[in-house]
Amino acid sequence: xxxxxxxxxxxxxxxxxxxxxxxxxxxxxxxxxxxxxxxxxxxxxxxxxxxxxxxxxxxxxxxxxxxxxxxxxxxxxxxxxxxxxxxxxxxxxxxxxxxxxxxxxxxxxxxxxxxxxxxxxxxxxxxxxxxxxxxxxxxxxxxxxxxxxxxxxxxxxxxxxxxxxxxxxxxxxxxxxxxxxxxxxxxxxxxxxxxxxxxxxxxxxx
Ligand SMILES: C[S@@+](CC[C@H](N)C(=O)[O-])C[C@H]1O[C@@H](n2cnc3c(N)ncnc32)[C@H](O)[C@@H]1O
Numbered sequence: 462x463x464x465x466x467x468x469x470x471x472x473x474x475x476x477x478x479x480x481x482x483x484x485x486x487x488x489x490x491x492x493x494x495x496x497x498x499x500x501x502x503x504x505x506x507x508x509x510x511x512x513x514x515x516x517x518x519x520x521x522x523x524x525x526x527x528x529x530x531x532x533x534x535x536x537x538x539x540x541x542x543x544x545x546x547x548x549x550x551x552x553x554x555x556x557x558x559x560x561x562x563x564x565x566x567x568x569x570x571x572x573x574x575x576x577x578x579x580x581x582x583x584x585x586x587x588x589x590x591x592x593x594x595x596x597x598x599x600x601x602x603x604x605x606x607x608x609x610x611x612x613x614x615x616x617x618x619x620x621x622x623x624x625x626x627x628x629x630x631x632x633x634x635x636x637x638x639x640x641x642x643x644x645x646x647x648x649x650x651x652x653x654x655x656x657x658x659x660x661x662x663x664x665x666x667x
Contacts (some may be wrong), residue, residue, distance in 0.1 A: 473538035474531070475522060475547035477560060486562045491544065495520045496567035499600070501553040501587070502526075502574055504646050506534025511643030513538070513546035519567070523548040524556050553587060557596030566600045569607045573647035576613035588620040598629040601665035606633070608642075610660045612651040617659040624663050635662040 478488055487493045496519045503509045503523030513521045525531050525548060534548040549556065557569070577585045587593045588609075597607055607630070611617050624630045648658055 473535040473547055475549040484560055484562050486565045490520050497565060498568040499566050500570040503534055504530050506537040508572055508643045508645045509546055510537035510541050513543040514541055515641050517545055521546040524551055524553050526552050554590055554593045557600055558592040561600045563599050564602045567602060567605050572610045572645045576616045586616055586619055588623045594623060603665060603667040605665045607663045610658055612656045612658055629666055630663040631666055633662045633664050635660055
């Protein structure tokens with residue numbers, strides 16, 4: 462495996478070579494031998510940069526649709542000289558459903574997703590979308606994991622129901638401090654307000 466120090470300098474921004482076909486693993490990863498982790502809706506990049514700094518032996522791709530937040534994530538990656546992290550400006554459902562390579566992702570993180578609290582908007586929750594759930598099953602490698610944190614109980618219930626209804630996924634325990642897992646920007650905010658954070662973890666069955 463190549464040490465990240467020896468990789469050529471890359472932009473923190475990932476622009477896919479083609480938006481209209483499934484990418485190959487080597488088009489997404491600087492070093493395809495390293496496990497790939499994807500964060501959907503990475504916001505300001507606090508979690509992505511924290512993970513990339515702690516795990517130089519893994520690759521990280523953040524996906525975020527808001528330009529300003531893509532910029533903040535890029536600045537964190539660049540100021541930390543994190544050659545194993547990049548961010549792509551795109552919609553998560555499309556990236557998971559159609560663009561990212563199949564059976565190539567070791568972990569997908571969805572942290573404090575937009576809750577869409579109004580009843581008429583619940584179909585917009587990623588975990589309620591068929592395209593997203595199919596995409597999640599498609600991109601995770603066998604034994605790969607999906608990790609979710611949310612402050613929103615109805616979102617959490619929807620996630621448990623949606624993932625629980627699919628044979629591809631098996632729920633795993635996720636004890637506090639099971640592994641290094643940086644607190645995200647939104648999570649810090651909710652914790653400071655005394656909110657409870659719900660979390661769940663699933664494995665893609667072989
Ligand atoms: C509530 S914020 C949480 C940000 C970050 N995960 C955190 O915990 O600090 C949700 C983020 O997801 C992004 N987002 C929401 N839906 C998205 C989608 N379908 N595709 C890409 N990004 C999305 C938003 O722009 C926003 O930055």
